[in-house]
Structure formats: C-alpha cells, structure tokens
Amino acid sequence: xxxxxxxxxxxxxxVSTGTADPAGNxxxxxxxxxxxxxxxxxxxxxxxxxxxxxxxxxxALFFGLPVALxxxxxxxxxxxxxxxxxxxxQNIDDSxxxxxxxxxxxxxxxxxxxxxxxxxxxxxxxxxxSSGRSGLLKQLTATSAAVLANFGGLxxxxxxxxxxxxxxxxxxxxxxxxxxxxQDDLHFNLxxxxxxxxxxxxxxIPLMVLVITPALEGLRPQWREAAENLGATxxxxxxxxxxxxxxxxxxxxxxxxxxxxxxxxxxxxxxxNGTLAITPLQIDTAVSGNVLTGQENLAAALALDMIxxxxxxTLIYQYLQRRGARWLR
Amino acid sequence: MSACSSKSNASGGGSGSKAxxxxxxxxxxxxxxxxxxxKKEGALNVIALPPDWxxxxxxISGFKAKYPGITVxxxxxxxxxxxxxxxxxxxxxxTRAPDVVDVGQSFAISGVADGxxxxxxxxxxxxxxxxLKASDGSWVNDYGGYxxxxxxxxxxASCPTTLAALNNPAYKGKVALNGDxxxxxxxxxxxxxxxxxxGGSLDDIQPGxxxxxxxxxxxxxxxxxxxxxxxxxxxxxxxxxWDYLNAAKTTDVNGKGGKWTVAVPSDAQFPAYYAQAISKYxxxxxxxxxxxxxxxxxxxxxxxxxxxxxxxxxxxxxxxATIDKTLAAALPAVSGTPTFPSDAQTTKAKTTLTAKWxxxxx
Numbered sequence: 001x002x003x004x005x006x007x008x009x010x011x012x013x014x015v016s017t018g019t020a021d022p023a024g025n026x027x028x029x030x031x032x033x034x035x036x037x038x039x040x041x042x043x044x045x046x047x048x049x050x051x052x053x054x055x056x057x058x059x060a061l062f063f064g065l066p067v068a069l070x071x072x073x074x075x076x077x078x079x080x081x082x083x084x085x086x087x088x089x090q091n092i093d094d095s096x097x098x099x100x101x102x103x104x105x106x107x108x109x110x111x112x113x114x115x116x117x118x119x120x121x122x123x124x125x126x127x128x129x130s131s132g133r134s135g136l137l138k139q140l141t142a143t144s145a146a147v148l149a150n151f152g153g154l155x156x157x158x159x160x161x162x163x164x165x166x167x168x169x170x171x172x173x174x175x176x177x178x179x180x181x182x183q184d185d186l187h188f189n190l191x192x193x194x195x196x197x198x199x200x201x202x203x204x205i206p207l208m209v210l211v212i213t214p215a216l217e218g219l220r221p222q223w224r225e226a227a228e229n230l231g232a233t234x235x236x237x238x239x240x241x242x243x244x245x246x247x248x249x250x251x252x253x254x255x256x257x258x259x260x261x262x263x264x265x266x267x268x269x270x271x272x273n274g275t276l277a278i279t280p281l282q283i284d285t286a287v288s289g290n291v292l293t294g295q296e297n298l299a300a301a302l303a304l305d306m307i308x309x310x311x312x313x314t315l316i317y318q319y320l321q322r323r324g325a326r327w328l329r
Numbered sequence: 330m331s332a333c334s335s336k337s338n339a340s341g342g343g344s345g346s347k348a349x350x351x352x353x354x355x356x357x358x359x360x361x362x363x364x365x366x367x368k369k370e371g372a373l374n375v376i377a378l379p380p381d382w383x384x385x386x387x388x389i390s391g392f393k394a395k396y397p398g399i400t401v402x403x404x405x406x407x408x409x410x411x412x413x414x415x416x417x418x419x420x421x422x423x424t425r426a427p428d429v430v431d432v433g434q435s436f437a438i439s440g441v442a443d444g445x446x447x448x449x450x451x452x453x454x455x456x457x458x459x460x461l462k463a464s465d466g467s468w469v470n471d472y473g474g475y476x477x478x479x480x481x482x483x484x485x486a487s488c489p490t491t492l493a494a495l496n497n498p499a500y501k502g503k504v505a506l507n508g509d510x511x512x513x514x515x516x517x518x519x520x521x522x523x524x525x526x527x528g529g530s531l532d533d534i535q536p537g538x539x540x541x542x543x544x545x546x547x548x549x550x551x552x553x554x555x556x557x558x559x560x561x562x563x564x565x566x567x568x569x570x571w572d573y574l575n576a577a578k579t580t581d582v583n584g585k586g587g588k589w590t591v592a593v594p595s596d597a598q599f600p601a602y603y604a605q606a607i608s609k610y611x612x613x614x615x616x617x618x619x620x621x622x623x624x625x626x627x628x629x630x631x632x633x634x635x636x637x638x639x640x641x642x643x644x645x646x647x648x649x650a651t652i653d654k655t656l657a658a659a660l661p662a663v664s665g666t667p668t669f670p671s672d673a674q675t676t677k678a679k680t681t682l683t684a685k686w687x688x689x690x691x
Binding site: 166277288 | 409410411412415432433435436439502503506508509510511512513514516517545548551552553554559562563564679683684685686687688690691
C-alpha cells in the first residue's frame with residue numbers, strides 16, 4: 001500500500017526462496033497429485049531461481065568461501081619444530097583461554113554497552129524527528145544519519161583526538177576559559193574504554209535512527225486516535241499498542257547495533273594502541289604486524305569465535321524484522 | 330642471460346633463469362653482466378619501504394639515477410613485515426610480486442623456515458659482521474638503531490634522558506610509543522628496553538611490562554600512535570622509537586616551532602637491525618640482486634646513514650674511511666655495550682608480552 005510495502009514483500013520472498021529450498025520442495029511434492037499444478041509450480045520456482053543465481057553466486061564467493069576458509073584454517077596448526085601442518089583443536093582452545101578469552105568477554109561487554117546506549121538514544125532522537133512537523137528537518141536528519149552511520153575508522157578517531165584529545169581544541173578551551181581539565185576534573189579520557197564507547201556512539205546512534213525511523217513512521221495515527229477514543233491514556237497507548245508493535249523492530253535494531261559495534265576496529269585501534277584488549281584488534285595483531293609470526297591459524301580461530309557469536313544474532317534479527325514487518329506495512 | 334626476460338616468467342617467478350639461481354654477481358659473470366641482466370628486466374618491485382624511513386626515499390631515487398633503465402615499483406609503503414611475507418606467498422608467479430623485502434629479524438628467520446628467500450652474497454659480503462647475516466646469505470641485516478627518547482623541548486620543560494625518569498607526574502599524558510608493542514617492533518623493543526632499565530634482562534621482559542603498567546595507571550603513557558603530526562600538536566611530545574625514526578622527525582617538528590631532541594637512554598641500550606632478503610619467486614631476479622649490491626655499496630650504506638640509521642657495514646667502513654664522517658658524528662651518542670637478544674629470548678619475550686600486555690596497561 002505504502003511505498004515501503006513492495007520492497008518488504010520482495011525481501012521476504014527473497015529470504016524464503018533463498019533459504020528454504022527443502023521446504024519449498026516438500027510443498028511441491030504434497031501437491032504432486034495434479035500434473036498441471038506441478039509443472040506450473042516447478043516453472044514458477046525455476047524463474048525466480050534463475051534470477052537469484054547472481055545473488056547466490058555472490059553469496060557463495062564473498063561469504064561462503066571466506067567462512068569455509070576461516071573454518072578450515074582455524075582447525076589447522078603448524079608444528080613450529082617440524083613445519084608440518086595438521087588438523088588440531090589447539091587454536092580454538094587457545095582462542096577461548098587466557099588473554100583471548102578476556103578479549104572476547106571485553107568485546108561482548110563493549111558491544112552490549114554501546115548497543116544499549118545507542119538504541120535508547122537513537123530511539124528518542126528518531127521519535128523526536130518523526131513526530132516533528134518539519135519535512136525539511138526529517139530529510140536533513142535522514143541524509144545526515146546515512147552519512148554519519150558510515151563515518152567511522154581512522155578519520156573519526158582523529159577527529160575526536162583533535163577535539164577532546166590531550167591537546168584537543170575543546171580540551172584547551174575548557175582549560176583556559178574554565179580552568180577545567182577534561183581528564184582530571186571531568187574524568188573523561190579519550191584513550192580509554194569510556195573514550196572508545198563515546199566514539200562508537202558517534203556512528204551507532206545515526207545507524208539506530210536510520211533503522212528505526214521507518215518503523216516509527218509505520219505507527220499509524222489512526223491507532224492512537226482509536227486508542228484515545230476508547231479512553232486510553234498516552235502511557236496505555238505506548239504500553240499496549242505502539243510498544244508491542246515496535247518491540248520486534250527495536251530488539252532487531254539493538255542486535256544490529258551490537259553486531260556493528262562488535263566488529264568495529266579501526267577506531268579502537270587508533271585510540272588505544274593495544275591497551276584495550278578486544279578480539280578484532282587481536283585478529284589484526286595476529287595477521288599483520290612486525291612482531292608476532294605464525295599466528296594466522298589462531299587469527300582464524302578468533303574470527304570463527306566471532307562468526308559463532310554473530311550468525312545466530314543475525315538470524316534472530318531477520319526473524320524479528322519479519323515479525324515487525326507484519327504490522328508496519 | 331637471454332633467459333632473463335620479465336615476460337617469460339609469468340608462471341615461475343623467474344625460476345629457470347640464470348639470475349634467479351645466482352648466489353653472487355660472479356655467478357652471472359660479474360657486475361657488468363648483472364647490470365645488463367637487470368636492465369633487460371627493466372623493473373624492480375619493492376614493498377613496504379616508507380620514503381621517510383631510514384632515507385628509503387633517497388635510496389630509491391639514488392638507485393633510479395644510477396640505473397636509469399630500471400623502473401622501481403614501490404608497493405604498500407606503510408606495510409608491515411607480515412604484509413611483506415604474505416605478499417611473497419600470495420603473489421607468487423605474478424609480475425607484481427615483490428622482488429626484495431626488508432623485514433624484522435623474526436620474519437627473516439620465519440621466512441627461511443618457510444623457504445621464501447633466495448640466498449645471495451653481495452660483493453662486500455666480508456665487510457658485514459658475521460652476527461648480522463645468515464651464513465648462506467638467505468638474509469642479511471641492513472641497518473639498525475637503538476631505542477631512543479625523542480622529546481619536544483618546546484612542550485616539555487626538561488627532556489628525560491633515561492627510561493626510568495619517565496615515571497614522573499610532569500610527563501602525564503605525554504609519553505607515547507610508535508605503535509602497539511604486539512604489532513610494531515619499535516614499540517615492542519621499547520618495552521624490552523624499559524625492562525633492562527628496571528632490573529629485567531634479555532630473558533625477562535616482565536619488569537618492562539610492569540613499568541608501562543605503572544605509567545598507564547599514572548596517566549603518563551598515552552596509547553596513541555605517535556607521528557610528526559601528533560608531536561606538532563602537542564598530543565605526544567615524548568616518543569620512544571628507533572633513533573633513526575625519531576631523528577627523521579626533527580625537520581618536520583622543528584619546522585613548526587618545536588625543539589626536537591633525540592637521546593639514546595643511558596640506562597638501556599637496546600639495538601635491533603632489520604634484514605634484507607631476496608624473494609625466491611622474484612619476478613625480476615637480476616634487478617633484485619642489483620638492488621642488494623647497491624644497498625651494500627658505499628653509496629647505499631651512507632644512504633641509510635643519511636636517514637639516521639646505522640648501516641651493517643659501519644665498522645668496516647669506518648676503518649676503510651669510506652663512511653660519511655659528518656653523518657656518523659650526527660648519530661645520537663651511545664654509552665655502554667649493547668647486546669642482541671637471541672631468537673629463543675625474542676620468542677619468550679613475545680609470548681610473555683602477548684599474555685600480559687593488555688592486562689597490565691588496560
């Protein structure tokens with residue numbers, strides 16, 4: 001009905017054809033009694049199947065193959081003495097113990113904290129924008145959110161260093177005008193865990209605005225009017241109508257932010273230089289550096305750990321998105 | 330010689346050509362023949378050579394001026410030793426594969442274990458001390474330096490000259506390394522040097538880790554990668570790095586009003602050399618060998634010296650009076666006798682650092 005519904009329908013169709021082949025086949029077999037219906041259903045299956053081929057090939061090459069290689073390498077180990085390579089669980093074991101385990105826990109904490117904070121802040125911001133009357137403001141926010149959500153890495157880290165670093169512009173102004181030291185009086189240290197969390201919010205909040213705005217705009221004014229006509233208070237409307245409708249989207253968005261934060265790396269690397277132990281930085285240290293040699297298989301094991309964390313979350317995200325789309329189309 | 334065409338080696342990286350098997354210029358019939366073969370190949374692929382690192386920019390232009398027929402393709406100038414070794418492995422058989430590498434000592438050793446390097450002895454082989462080369466010529470140390478304290482006198486009241494002196498509240502938020510000690514050799518070596526200064530040894534890097542832990546807790550150590558830009562802005566006025574890398578920042582920093590000084594700390598002399606090696610799969614095997622001859626000539630060695638690094642043949646060249654005396658005198662003074670860690674000690678230090686660093690400074 002609205003402009004968003006066709007694309008939602010297409011993506012839902014893509015998902016079911018792409019991932020649920022066995023189910024589709026079973027369905028065909030059930031209806032195998034009528035020959036005409038059977039041939040039609042096979043043709044109907046074949047045509048979108050052909051259309052999907054480029055996507056499937058792309059998926060296999062750029063997702064399936066790398067994952068398979070990572071999994072393979074994670075279970076390979078080179079014996080330093082003989083130089084022989086064999087299958088082993090040692091890398092996985094190493095990746096789940098000691099400093100690597102600590103980093104994995106740290107990564108999950110960092111991602112959880114930043115995802116939680118940006119979900120709340122992003123939701124409030126998106127609500128403020130979508131309930132506002134200014135069309136221009138909406139467009140401006142949508143555009144800048146799209147830009148800022150992709151503004152990460154080194155440039156972002158150095159932007160923060162230039163503003164609130166030890167010799168940053170704001171740091172100096174605070175010092176000279178108010179006699180306040182950012183680090184001693186306000187206890188803000190950009191080069192610490194808190195600093196990294198604040199910098200992550202810079203691109204996570206716009207990402208939240210980007211993904212939750214369509215859901216907020218899908219809340220129909222009629223629902224609110226109907227609820228009010230039946231005597232509901234504002235709180236009751238949110239608790240019983242809007243909240244449940246938004247919940248799948250909200251949880252799904254939080255998961256997306258979690259995954260995004262978990263895999264972010266360049267910003268943390270530039271700001272902490274090895275003092276913050278998180279898994280993406282450890283993978284980087286293991287595969288590219290001047291100090292450690294022969295750690296490639298351990299890096300693959302660490303990457304596999306992250307895949308194991310992220311894939312179920314992605315599946316839950318997809319499920320929640322589909323549930324959310326039921327009402328908001 | 331006729332086999333040395335860069336076009337004929339698309340699949341073998343020059344294997345089969347006479348140059349790829351040559352272990353000295355004499356194998357090819359002397360320097361003139363090597364030059365002719367290299368000119369015929371017409372190109373040299375180098376990797377991970379930053380122009381402002383030990384004067385590599387000057388060395389590359391010197392080589393181009395001397396052998397005008399040879400194009401130098403410089404790939405990934407800011408790459409690491411791991412990137413270089415990966416390039417040899419992954420670009421095997423391609424014309425853009427690296428011909429020569431300049432890697433950290435541990436990658437020289439691991440590369441030999443992986444069979445990546447072609448042994449070659451330059452004409453000045455005997456001038457290189459035995460401790461600085463593999464006996465078969467599969468790698469040769471090229472230039473080295475000491476861990477030093479670079480300090481901007483315009484931003485710091487009194488510049489430290491010992492590592493132990495860094496633990497001083499006056500240096501709060503001012504002390505930086507040139508990277509993550511688990512990734513950057515200079516940063517790793519700085520932690521080890523701090524260990525020597527604080528009662529550790531080449532067998533024990535722990536006191537260095539503890540020392541940086543104290544600096545981190547006191548807010549003195551700032552975990553940001555130092556560069557000329559961070560020094561100029563006052564973000565990192567004190568930097569522990571190789572003396573030649575610290576020295577290379579002098580012009581930049583002083584040009585913007587700084588007072589940059591470089592001192593090798595008196596309480597720890599920690600030296601290290603980088604190593605040259607020729608790729609076994611070099612697409613331009615003759616040019617690779619000519620590049621090595623150039624680097625180990627008087628001109629090449631003085632070229633590194635110009636970048637503030639100490640060339641491998643420094644002792645022999647000092648006796649032969651071929652060293653550039655002005656440049657040699659400009660190097661930061663070193664007191665005491667340096668000792669080099671063994672491979673086993675290096676491995677042990679890395680294992681300890683990997684396990685303990687993040688917890689100590691985090």
